[in-house]
Amino acid sequence: MAAGMKKLSKTFVWILMGMLIVGLAGFGAVNFTGSVGSVAVVGDQEVSVDDYARELQREQRALEAQTGQRMPIAQLTTLGLDRVVLGRLIAIAALDQESSDLGLSIGDENLFEEISRIEAFQDPAGNFSRENYQFALENIGLNERAFEADLRRESARTLVQGAVMVGTEMPDTLRDTLINYIGARRSFDWLVIDPASIALTAVEPTEEELRAFYDANIDQFTLPRTKVITYAALRPDALVDEIEVDEAALQQLFNDRSDEYQVPERRLVERLVFADQDAAASAKAQLDINGTTFEALVENRGLTLQDIDMGDVTMGDLGTAAQDVFSAEVGTVVGPLDSDLGPALYRVNGRLEARVTQLDDVRDELRAELATDRARRLIETRAEDINDMLAGGATLEELEQEPGMELGQIDWHTGSSDGIAAYDGFRSVASAVTIEDFPEVEFLEDGSLFALRLDEELEPRPEPFEDAQDKLRAAWQDNRLQEAMKAEADRVAALLRSGDDLPEDLILTSEEGLTRTAFIEAAPQEMMIRVFDMAPGDVAVVSDPRATAVVRLTEELPVAETPEMAALSEAMGTQLDQALAQALFEAFVQDVQTRAAPRIDPQALSAVHANFQ
Numbered sequence: 001m002a003a004g005m006k007k008l009s010k011t012f013v014w015i016l017m018g019m020l021i022v023g024l025a026g027f028g029a030v031n032f033t034g035s036v037g038s039v040a041v042v043g044d045q046e047v048s049v050d051d052y053a054r055e056l057q058r059e060q061r062a063l064e065a066q067t068g069q070r071m072p073i074a075q076l077t078t079l080g081l082d083r084v085v086l087g088r089l090i091a092i093a094a095l096d097q098e099s100s101d102l103g104l105s106i107g108d109e110n111l112f113e114e115i116s117r118i119e120a121f122q123d124p125a126g127n128f129s130r131e132n133y134q135f136a137l138e139n140i141g142l143n144e145r146a147f148e149a150d151l152r153r154e155s156a157r158t159l160v161q162g163a164v165m166v167g168t169e170m171p172d173t174l175r176d177t178l179i180n181y182i183g184a185r186r187s188f189d190w191l192v193i194d195p196a197s198i199a200l201t202a203v204e205p206t207e208e209e210l211r212a213f214y215d216a217n218i219d220q221f222t223l224p225r226t227k228v229i230t231y232a233a234l235r236p237d238a239l240v241d242e243i244e245v246d247e248a249a250l251q252q253l254f255n256d257r258s259d260e261y262q263v264p265e266r267r268l269v270e271r272l273v274f275a276d277q278d279a280a281a282s283a284k285a286q287l288d289i290n291g292t293t294f295e296a297l298v299e300n301r302g303l304t305l306q307d308i309d310m311g312d313v314t315m316g317d318l319g320t321a322a323q324d325v326f327s328a329e330v331g332t333v334v335g336p337l338d339s340d341l342g343p344a345l346y347r348v349n350g351r352l353e354a355r356v357t358q359l360d361d362v363r364d365e366l367r368a369e370l371a372t373d374r375a376r377r378l379i380e381t382r383a384e385d386i387n388d389m390l391a392g393g394a395t396l397e398e399l400e401q402e403p404g405m406e407l408g409q410i411d412w413h414t415g416s417s418d419g420i421a422a423y424d425g426f427r428s429v430a431s432a433v434t435i436e437d438f439p440e441v442e443f444l445e446d447g448s449l450f451a452l453r454l455d456e457e458l459e460p461r462p463e464p465f466e467d468a469q470d471k472l473r474a475a476w477q478d479n480r481l482q483e484a485m486k487a488e489a490d491r492v493a494a495l496l497r498s499g500d501d502l503p504e505d506l507i508l509t510s511e512e513g514l515t516r517t518a519f520i521e522a523a524p525q526e527m528m529i530r531v532f533d534m535a536p537g538d539v540a541v542v543s544d545p546r547a548t549a550v551v552r553l554t555e556e557l558p559v560a561e562t563p564e565m566a567a568l569s570e571a572m573g574t575q576l577d578q579a580l581a582q583a584l585f586e587a588f589v590q591d592v593q594t595r596a597a598p599r600i601d602p603q604a605l606s607a608v609h610a611n612f613q
Contacts, residue, residue, distance in 0.1 A: 183559030268350030
């Protein structure tokens with residue numbers, strides 16, 4: 001029982017946080033005219049100014065650690081953290097009042113036992129030390145009397161919490177119902193109608209047919225919410241021609257990439273190492289007289305070809321074996337030769353010629369790279385001046401007069417990915433811009449600079465019939481194919497219902513004992529849902545944009561009696577018990593808060609906020 005109490009105590013504060021909104025709903029707004037030593041009174045209990053300030057500061061530090069940013073009191077109140085803290089403290093005070101009304105207390109002996117178990121109050125031998133006790137309390141700004149009173153109240157709250165929560169059990173009916181739903185199984189036969197098997201004659205729709213299809217499926221031709229955006233951009237490519245790259249810089253970059261441009265001759269090699277020279281020589285002899293294969297030698301050693309693969313190696317990688325290996329023909333085995341691991345046989349699997357690249361071969365490539373890099377740096381230096389121009393009232397159209405600056409307009413929506421909308425940086429700014437925002441300099445991933453302005457925001461609207469012709473014709477033809485596939489599926493379903501044999505080109509696939517969570521890649525997504533709505537012998541046609549299928553349910557099966565399902569049942573039972581216990585405790589706390597009639601002092605709260613750092 002004591003262990004249960006301690007476990008409940010650890011989760012006590014977290015449970016209370018979830019009851020903030022309901023708990024605050026019943027609070028009064030009575031102004032106090034007396035002392036500002038407390039921010040709220042709950043029954044006979046007070047929520048002190050110090051406790052509120054301390055808890056608020058703790059929330060502030062936790063949020064700052066999480067975000068890496070300073071959180072002033074104004075931002076904390078905007079996020080509602082002040083109400084979270086106040087609600088938590090009032091809930092605790094209400095439980096303290098209930099404990100007091102019930103006359104609960106742990107007594108002096110139990111209190112001392114609790115204090116003695118706290119490591120911070122123990123000496124190196126593990127015994128209670130009054131000096132450590134006093135020192136630890138001084139460090140956190142508490143005296144013994146206040147700390148012991150807090151500990152008594154916490155212990156009493158734990159007793160109340162345990163009385164409500166311990167032993168609470170959800171009826172087995174709910175758990176069994178859920179397990180039966182999750183673990184139920186079905187066996188069924190199914191097949192997908194292959195679009196390639198549908199023979200359709202080429203037909204061009206008339207304008208009347210297209211118009212009717214357009215009207216009947218207008219949702220397919222509705223344009224999304226669109227922002228008409230004007231932007232100005234300065235890209236590195238626009239400045240490259242202005243950048244001069246000297247020969248020394250080209251030569252230095254070429255030298256820095258010597259490993260890439262000066263590649264020596266290499267071999268693709270496998271190396272099989274032996275314990276000694278005799279074992280290696282014996283293996284080579286077996287190969288020479290066709291008594292075995294290299295693969296068999298590797299397998300006899302308990303290895304795989306992947307284990308002995310050295311990849312592509314240079315002469316410097318092979319030590320004293322390099323000359324023999326590089327002289328061998330592709331496909332031959334040489335050795336025994338010395339290696340850093342012992343005598344080895346080497347099989348040469350490929351020959352890679354040396355690749356020597358001259359500066360003139362890559363001059364244009366390197367020049368473009370250096371020029372682009374310098375253009376990016378030039379853009380960075382010009383960014384502040386351009387931003388100053390925008391802040392001074394310059395329009396995007398006026399920026400077009402700046403060297404290299406381009407002006408454009410785009411109808412942007414969340415699915416846009418063409419042109420400048422292909423950049424995450426642009427999409428992020430475009431998604432957030434409003435009609436009131438002024439253009440500011442931003443950067444794209446390639447170093448480009450841009451600024452944008454929202455000219456107009458268009459609500460979702462039908463795409464004009466004339467503009468949607470290509471999309472409309474493709475959708476009409478696709479719908480024609482879908483209807484033909486559905487008709488073929490209906491024909492197959494009728495054959496299955498009547499018990500007739502299917503054509504030889506139609507083969508049913510059988511599935512045994514699948515649960516609701518089973519996934520069949522080639523089937524429509526709704527097929528498993530439909531299967532569990534059918535009775536044995538039923539036949540159904542299931543379609544979605546991906547596929548059209550015919551399915552016949554053959555058998556209903558109960559939950560499998562496996563260790564996994566047993567573990568799931570046990571875990572679900574525990575989770576339901578905990579959910580019921582928490583719900584009961586939340587209802588209990590709401591009740592004690594209502595009976596305690598919490599009263600908040602707005603002036604005290606304002607005083608704490610005004611002095612909060």
